[in-house]
Amino acid sequence: MAAEKTAGWPARIWAWVGGGLVALVGAPLFLGGGLLIWKDGSPYYLLAGAALVATGVLLIRRHFAAGFVYAATLLATLIWGLWEGGFEFWPLLPRLLAPAVLGLFILLVIPTTPKSRLRTQATLALAAVSLLTLGTLGAAIPALYRWGQAPAPASLRGAAPPAVAASDWRYYGRDPGGARYAPVDQINRENVENLKVAWTFRTGEKPHKGSQDQNTPLQVGDSLYVCTPTNVIIALDADTGREKWRHDPKVKPFFWNRCRGVGYWDGTQPKVAVAGSAASAPKPAGKTAAGAGKATPSTPKPAQAALAAEPADGPPCRRRIISTTINAQLFALDAETGRRCAGFGKDGMVDLAAGMGPIKRGFYFQTSVPTVIGDRIVVGGWVMDNQELAEPSGVVRAFDVRTGELVWAWDLGNDEITKLPPEGQTYTRGTPNVWSTPAFDPDLGLIYLPTGNATPDYWGSHRSLAAEGYSSSVVALDVATGRMRWTFQTVHHDLWDYDVPSQPMLIDFPVKDGTAPALVQLTKRGQIFVLDRRTGTPLTRVVEVTVPSGTQPGEWTSRTQPYSVEMPTVGVERLTEAKMWGATPLDQLACRIIFKRARYEGDFTPPGGKTPSIQFPGNAGGMNWGSGAYDPRRGLLIVSDVRMPQLVALKRSAKALLNPTQTKDRPKPSLKAVAYEADNNWMLSPVFAPCLQPPHGMLTAIDVKSRQIVWQVPAGTAEAQAPLGLESGLPLPIGTLGIGGPITTAGGVTFRAATTDPYLWAYDNATGKVLWRGKLPVAASGTPMTYVSPKTGKQYVVTVAGGAMGSPLAPKGDYVVAYALK
Template identity: 30%
Template sequence: MIPLLCGAAAFLLLLTIPAKTQQGGANGNWTSYGGDTGNTRYSPLSQIDAGNFSKMEVAWTFGTANLGPVAEANLESTPLVIDGVFYSTAGDRRDVIALNAANGELLWTHREDEGKRAEVSPRRLSGRGLAYWADGDDKRIVYFTTGYRMIELDAKTGYRIPSFGVDGVVDLKQDDDQEIDPMSSEIGIHATPMIGRNTIVVGAAHKPGGVPTSKTNVKGYVRGYDVRTGKRKWIFHTVPKPGEVGFDTWLQDSWSYTGNTGAWGQSSIDEARGIVYVGVEAPTGDFYGGPRPGNNLFGESLVALDLETGQRRWHYQYVHHGIWDHDNPSPPILADVQIKGKRVPVVAQPSKQAFLYVFNRESGEPVWPIEERPVEKGDVPGEWYSPTQPFPTAPPAYETQGVSESDLIDFTPALHKEALEIVKHYKMGPIFTPPVVSKAEGPWATLVSSLSGSNWMGGSIDPETGVVYVGSSHGIIGMGLVPSGTRSDVGYISGRAPGAQGQLTVEGLPLVKPPYGQISAIDLKTGTILWHVPHGDTPDNVRNHPALKGLTIPRTGRSGAAITLVTEMLVIAGEKGVVTMDDGRKGAMLRAYDKATGRDAGAVYMPAPATGGPMTYMVNGVQYIAIAVGGNINGRPQAQFMAFRLPNGNAAKTPAQVEQ
């Protein structure tokens, strides 16, 4: 542990976070990954609005290239700001930093050198941030290391809290109701801790599961810890043990060896009701589940747990016996919404399927009916298929589902014809079309929209109007299986047969037509979609393609679901890819939209794409918007935080005075 103080002693934290859950960033702070424990990603700040958004200038930047031996380019954090101090994880080694939120000055850093334990971790990114807790003058930062340890720091100094765990550290590979090798076990996490009612909720993450080396893997249980002592309070078995609810959904003793089912995304907490909402991923084998027959609870489910005891309050399984990688990494969104004349406490779950599942978060009852509908049964040897899958009746899907001929590129008849020739080698169909065994003569794979919908980025909500804003991406993958042979005992793994190709482009253009990425506004009062808007400028390779010369191509949006921020007037999101600007610079834009209509409300330049979520805060009466960006900056891979503000905090400044 190497703390570094940089003039932090005089930079005091003056206020505490109230024990009650806050809705949106209160008092100009941003106290949790999603702004609050309900992941609304909402702030009532309004100094920056449609009339001056494009006039913002860069207040400060903080690069992470020197935080670790390798410069990272994928900084996924949404930072916290509490009483003028900016906190985040950052760097290849997942350091913790504290900055002056007004000017970016480094106040302190904290580093843990975990050696081989970190090197073999399945989640070696810089992390998505951290958590904050306070009780009077006792103010703490909580984060997960790359080696799957939980550490508490003094928020003022960056030093460990000695009374927490063992000298400030809890080893999360211990006390997990299973044997976990401290060095080699495939488990970690890069989401942030969530804290409510003095309980820290801890999830788990694994390597991507398309090519598992074994049907046996460590299980991703969910645990709760005392925020003061680090003592484990409870554990929830995401693969049920004998006698537990859901055990009967695991046939042929598959519960005993199947792993994964981790909660690798952000959870959400309703402190008033004492409930934590956890999204659970698929069991071992993203695309083949032969060794795990049955519906496999609590895989690919939303589970509501008692925050104090870990007891299951209710659950809903979105996908039975998942073989599509349709896990639930999007943070559940909590809000109270007026529906049919009644105030309903809802939890809204964006998804990779592009369904927004909406439940009464107290009872678990769907707000609108969810129907079990028959789906196609596949023919992969040894696979077990569920005859039905859940389909929400409202809201409608907010992004394309499945793949059909009508989804293919159609800029010109010639390009569409080429696309039709390519897809002859694939199996296509609606959502839940099953994977196939890859064959050289075809089908090479099943085309699925697994790159569509929402991933870990999730959405946001305006708690005053009950409108959810969610980014999505329209993309496809080829889901083919091959015998695992000596590579694994699973039976089948993701791959292509010898001689089978994987072409998913037409002359270098995406096989599907735009928009490649968009933002949707969904009204939870009515279960309807208010608007869609393509998010992100048209990529250079599309607008400059020789086959499209002379054509007017509307803004296509960019692939990669955007993370949205909602303020009193705006929806704000960063672009996920770079384009060449009119002045020759390459970069991306931080964009604002009118939240009522989706119309453009302004944009400012960033030197690299957004890799984390935008957030906003206020210091000394000045509103800031901060975001993590990463990629090729000034000719080398790196990442940085950028903070924007109005010139001198004054909305009356002219564009000529703005540095971009």
């Protein structure tokens, strides 16, 4: 009583303030924990909340037992955190950091209680447990920097192709097959740490809320060719970054401005032959067992679609840069001067809206690189998703590289249209589109198209047989005729926006009797399909697996989906409540409640109605348009992926019902198609922290011979990330969002730049270890490239830095940055 009488008002006020704050933290934990238990979730939060409230009340009453109660609570939290999250830093962070810091805060309040031996013991106990908890968390940090690295380096293969002295980057994926492998080793594992900025160029592109700079430059000889989101083409000196010329098509930015690269054609070279076939195209038959490839039964007969060589002293435009605009124009420029090629279309431009029918402004254009193969320019198109039905056609067209004349058209819904539609008609609307980048095989005369799905993404009962047969597929066309040779579907009746975004990769794939010409297709699902690129037949086993069912009235789901069971699946482990994350226990609790309230049955959980569903992977992937890289010296397939679930809910739309004439050939004719609108969002906590524990973006190397993961490391740090959209400045490898891809070299180095932090990263191909990182003015979103200058013999690595993906608060820029050894 004597000590109580001598306590002053400051101590009492501090006890009320401190104890009140502790109780205030405990109350939502207690209430939310009760809701979580009602949803059959973890009891920890209810118990911890009750203990915190009790601790707060004891502090208000200035009772020494507050220290004992919270010390016991914190010790139980430490044990629970290790039991549920293991000895890994990111799972432990929200479970331990805030509770340990709160313990240190309580140590500041306990001195307001009357002095006694028990108060001293309570203080020591709480201090010891708080320091133990922080020490446990700190001890887990070093493991972050060794996470997923190969314990033994991947060795070189005996048949590895030798490195060469010089190398251009003439295609989006460096070669027609999209392998993103540069056979040069001037920059290698031993010296990459010596890279320095060689030059920096600024395009002058003004930031726009609808723009993202996803460009991978093209390089031929002493010139580098760059495009901006509004399709300004700039030629730079490959050694200095000095501007040679620029062409501005003067298009106004829309709500979605992209240019991933440009195409190149060289008419000065000797005759270039491309094999082809006039075989007729089979009609799609929808789903087949195990998603197997469908091909024409006849063996293709080679034909020639050749380029005639032009004399060295011929007219302008002997070498051409081919590009498109965000208002659907195709144009050709003289690679030497940047002037439009007068004989190409009308004043150097071809209108890609021809034959398409009505197009709303910004609803149809090309975001990816035109594919130049032989004397053909092949283009698909991007459409604005989820806005209306019967959007512009997904037709794929080939144009003559000299004249711009339409050579052939592949209309997915009408194989009788081979060029322009008949008068008064249009290409079939509402068909799957090809918005990403194809690959092609000149020897086979085939171009390989990754297809999207028919809009809207999350509702499909109205889709035609053509849409069902071709959506979310890889389709091989005869480049000479535009006729289909085979197709392989990666998702049946796609209701998840799982279109095929990655450029197919053409490699020699190890099989039992040697190697086979393969097409490796990365998907948003994290599945990797390996097909014989001659026929579309799987080279690794694909099986049909039963998936969840149950949809909104009027919709249906496919009973099974194809799984590539002999290749690793990347980044799609089944979600659990324990994997829900957040910056603190409070928002982790919120994420757990979100998880338990939603419907989640694993892969292919159908889109939800009143009860939202969880989609994982989300519609950004898995793997996206950044595609992968292939190191033939080690037989490593290197891929990057995104790991962010989404909440999806369908709401009845006020838009008009579908016209029955558009749905007469759908697979279930008894159902009336009703338009729904999808509400899909990242699964985030109330303070905008991801609800899934890190890493959120990974780089993975797969041995194609053993078909096993060799190493897997987080890509990017937490430096530019924090709750509420802030920046933490912490260089911890969290693995960040980013859909630009990797490239690799004969020097044993993989480069990637698409992280939220502003760096170009270099990884050891053999182990996954970070060898170097180069600071960029702002973060990058695209895929880097590398080349050796024919003038100086110096190897450069170049990336375009325009700002991180998907963050409106992230700094924007207009930088092209080249690195070289000093």
